[in-house]
Amino acid sequence: MNRNRITLSIVVILSVMSLGLFLYGFVIGVADVLFPQSSDMAKPEEDTPPLNPEDDKLNMVFLGDSITRGVGDREGMGYVGRVKQALEQEEGWRLSVNNLAVSGATSEDLIDQLQQDGIQYALSRADVIVLTIGGNDLHPGWDELDTIDFSQYRGDVEGFSENAARILDLIRAVNPDSPIYWIGLYNPFEDIPELTNSAAIVQNWNANLEKMVLSHDRVYYVPVFDLFRGQTDRLLYTDHFHPSAEGYELIATRVLERIMIDLDQNRREDERDE
Amino acid sequence: MREFLRLVWNEAEKIYRKKRLAIVILILLVLIPMFVYAQYKEVQTLVERLGTSDWRVALQQQIIDTQNRLNSSRIPEDWRNWLKIRMEQQQYYLEHDINPNAPGAPTFVREFMERGINLFIPLLVMIVAIDIVSGERSEGTIKLLLTRPVRRWKILLSKYVTMLLYISLLILLVGIISYLIAGVVFGYSGWNMPVLTGFVVENGSLNTEFVHLVPQWKYILMAFGLGWFVSVVVGTISFMVSVLIRSTPAAMGIMLASLIAGGILSEFATAWEQAKYIYSVNLDLTDYLSGQMPPLEGLTMSFSLINLAAWALASFVVAFMVFTRQDMLN
Numbered sequence: 001m002n003r004n005r006i007t008l009s010i011v012v013i014l015s016v017m018s019l020g021l022f023l024y025g026f027v028i029g030v031a032d033v034l035f036p037q038s039s040d041m042a043k044p045e046e047d048t049p050p051l052n053p054e055d056d057k058l059n060m061v062f063l064g065d066s067i068t069r070g071v072g073d074r075e076g077m078g079y080v081g082r083v084k085q086a087l088e089q090e091e092g093w094r095l096s097v098n099n100l101a102v103s104g105a106t107s108e109d110l111i112d113q114l115q116q117d118g119i120q121y122a123l124s125r126a127d128v129i130v131l132t133i134g135g136n137d138l139h140p141g142w143d144e145l146d147t148i149d150f151s152q153y154r155g156d157v158e159g160f161s162e163n164a165a166r167i168l169d170l171i172r173a174v175n176p177d178s179p180i181y182w183i184g185l186y187n188p189f190e191d192i193p194e195l196t197n198s199a200a201i202v203q204n205w206n207a208n209l210e211k212m213v214l215s216h217d218r219v220y221y222v223p224v225f226d227l228f229r230g231q232t233d234r235l236l237y238t239d240h241f242h243p244s245a246e247g248y249e250l251i252a253t254r255v256l257e258r259i260m261i262d263l264d265q266n267r268r269e270d271e272r273d274e
Numbered sequence: 275m276r277e278f279l280r281l282v283w284n285e286a287e288k289i290y291r292k293k294r295l296a297i298v299i300l301i302l303l304v305l306i307p308m309f310v311y312a313q314y315k316e317v318q319t320l321v322e323r324l325g326t327s328d329w330r331v332a333l334q335q336q337i338i339d340t341q342n343r344l345n346s347s348r349i350p351e352d353w354r355n356w357l358k359i360r361m362e363q364q365q366y367y368l369e370h371d372i373n374p375n376a377p378g379a380p381t382f383v384r385e386f387m388e389r390g391i392n393l394f395i396p397l398l399v400m401i402v403a404i405d406i407v408s409g410e411r412s413e414g415t416i417k418l419l420l421t422r423p424v425r426r427w428k429i430l431l432s433k434y435v436t437m438l439l440y441i442s443l444l445i446l447l448v449g450i451i452s453y454l455i456a457g458v459v460f461g462y463s464g465w466n467m468p469v470l471t472g473f474v475v476e477n478g479s480l481n482t483e484f485v486h487l488v489p490q491w492k493y494i495l496m497a498f499g500l501g502w503f504v505s506v507v508v509g510t511i512s513f514m515v516s517v518l519i520r521s522t523p524a525a526m527g528i529m530l531a532s533l534i535a536g537g538i539l540s541e542f543a544t545a546w547e548q549a550k551y552i553y554s555v556n557l558d559l560t561d562y563l564s565g566q567m568p569p570l571e572g573l574t575m576s577f578s579l580i581n582l583a584a585w586a587l588a589s590f591v592v593a594f595m596v597f598t599r600q601d602m603l604n
Contacts (some may be wrong), residue, residue, distance in 0.1 A: 004290075006282075008286060008287055008290050009297070011286065011290060011443065012283070012286055012439065013288075014441040014443055014446065015439035015442050016439060017445055017447035018442040018445065019438060019439060020440035020444055021442075021446075021495075022442055022446075022498055022499050022501075022502035022503075023499070023502070024495070024498075024499065025495040025496050025498050025499025025500075025502065026496075026499030026500060026502055026503045027499065028492070028495070028496055029496030029497065029499045029500045029563060030473060030497075030499075030500075030575065030579065031562065032472070032488070032496055032577055033471075033472075033562045033563055034576060036472040036474070036484035036486070037484070037486060057325060057326070059326075067357075069342055087427075093422060094325070095325050096324060096325030096326040096331075097324065097325055098324060098326075098331055098334070098335060099335070099338070100334065100338045101338070101344065102338060102342055103342050103345050103346075104345045107583075116335035116364070116365070116369075117368060117369050117371075118330060118333065118337065118368040119334060121330050121334070122330070122331050122334055125328075125331075154543075168395045189415075216284065237305075237336045254304070263540070267413075
């Protein structure tokens with residue numbers, strides 16, 4: 001009986017104390033929401049945990065548009081997922097993969113994106129950078145398809161070149177050394193008889209991109225135009241624009257081949273150093 | 275006054291004897307490890323997918339994933355707005371180099387209150403409050419209580435005060451138990467970690483003018499204060515139902531239905547603005563603190579506070595009128 005009385009006393013005292021505590025919390029909480037003070041954002045002192053650069057892992061950052069996002073593939077695996085799988089399972093790499101692609105992005109969108117802190121942070125720690133961009137710059141949009149004279153259409157090649165150079169500058173500003181792989185465009189329109197000229201337009205676009213890329217160090221152009229030529233019924237998704245699973249498979253193989261050249265070379269150099 | 279305190283003591287002893295707190299503690303001990311494990315699993319999956327535990331990379335990836343979802347045309351408009359606001363907020367966290375979900379028991383305690391405030395915590399409150407009067411009627415002990423030479427309103431008030439005390443204790447227990455259990459997995463530190471608050475949602479966009487930093491312990495205190503207020507309101511409504519309805523199961527059913535209705539309405543009735551007058555739609559007070567988009571148009575902190583206070587006040591008045599005037603003995 002006496003023990004019960006003591007426990008009950010503790011219960012009641014604790015209750016009264018928590019009542020006061022939460023009433024206070026309620027008052028400052030309401031005040032904080034209803035009368036917010038704009039502040040100078042001075043940070044309270046708290047030691048931030050040390051960054052772990054995870055040197056034992058290969059940090060891969062992917063940038064660009066729906067092709068890199070994997071639109072059209074089941075579960076959005078895309079070429080990114082396949083490259084990851086191949087590197088991990090066949091080549092024995094430990095990876096950290098960051099896919100920052102936004103479907104529908106144009107080169108302008110990518111430039112905006114590259115100015116964000118989080119993107120720059122991810123890029124700064126990247127060992128390998130892969131990107132696709134330009135498809136949405138060149139593609140005039142479904143609404144305008146009827147009104148465009150395709151015998152004359154070239155797309156804004158000059159504007160894109162400028163943007164592409166700016167993109168590389170922005171990447172290099174935060175990451176001066178890591179290799180950048182820039183995947184070219186394929187022609188999704190070759191099965192449309194009215195657009196006979198489309199192949200030439202895409203080739204011209206790619207040639208221009210390749211030329212621009214050549215003038216930069218450790219930036220590599222990865223062509224995929226040839227992979228898709230004459231095969232678009234098989235390699236395109238049902239939307240006749242994005243690659244199918246098979247199409248992504250081919251892109252992945254091509255990208256992987258190109259990346260492996262550099263990775264193998266690095267490995268050999270490391271071994272020689274030891 | 276001494277007489278009143280004795281009444282409160284007496285009521286506190288009754289609830290203590292009924293082992294209601296033991297039930298609540300038991301529920302917390304069973305469920306919180308599950309929540310902790312779920313949280314832990316979520317973090318693990320993300321680390322596995324990205325191959326890194328760097329929060330900046332993870333947060334950036336979440337932002338990009340949201341952007342891609344926003345670009346697909348199939349999502350409904352209000353869900354899109356909600357995603358957009360959340361994304362802008364994540365962007366703000368990233369720009370100011372603050373981790374919104376730094377692992378640690380305090381972060382878990384904070385998120386547990388933010389997620390539990392609209393249903394889980396009110397349900398616990400109901401366990402304590404629902405049979406506070408109806409239980410005495412169905413067991414017949416109310417006769418003993420009312421035949422004493424004490425005014426009826428004093429008896430009811432002592433019951434109400436006791437309920438307030440137990441609700442406060444319950445909120446404290448939620449905090450302590452979730453902290454102790456989560457710490458086993460996430461570690462016990464992180465009380466001083468900075469948290470951003472003061473996001474204002476205006477016309478579907480995020481205003482960051484008033485954003486400021488508070489240490490996490492203060493944020494948790496504010497969140498628990500808001501949770502406590504919600505619990506008092508739900509407790510007061512349960513208290514009234516307990517006076518009005520003799521059968522405890524029926525009273526419980528009514529409270530459950532009205533609480534769950536709030537959740538359903540804020541999911542479905544986004545076009546029916548008047549739903550905002552229902553108390554259970556207004557329970558998410560912590561959303562105003564963290565700057566989430568409210569489920570219905572026209573919901574603001576001041577509206578929700580006034581609305582909840584009005585419900586509580588009305589319930590309080592009805593409970594006392596009925597208890598003092600009606601025949602309670604049958």
